[in-house]
Amino acid sequence: MVKRLCGICEKYRITVSFRVKKIYSTFENKYIHYIMEKLVQYISIDPDIRFGKPCIKGTRIAVVDILQWFSSGMSFQDILDDYPVLLEIHIRAALSFAANREEYTKMIAA
Secondary structure (H helix, E strand, O other), X not given: OOOOOOHHHHHHHHHXXXXXXHHHHHXXXXXXXXXXXXXXXXXXXXXXXXXXXXXXXXXXXXXXXXXXXXXXXXXXXXXXXXOOOOOHHHHHHHHHHHHHHHHOOOOOOO
């Protein structure tokens, strides 16, 4: 047997559901931002290394290199096997750095 809610109860349930989703979404965004900030600690920018390109700390592997490897079809495991100096957290940091940079990129009309 299915119970039908009266109009007021149905409206209240939708409002509560919307608020919970909004709160969860806000929390989720803050958590993602926090994680991205933690990952950036693995990235360094030094004018003397790779002409100032963002690199994984302690290596000469640039963020752009990792992105190009992914775009060429390499998987996480392929990259880790080919470059044993890298850890999974380094690759995630490079992706996080690239995603965060893209967030601030704006299109300028010509």
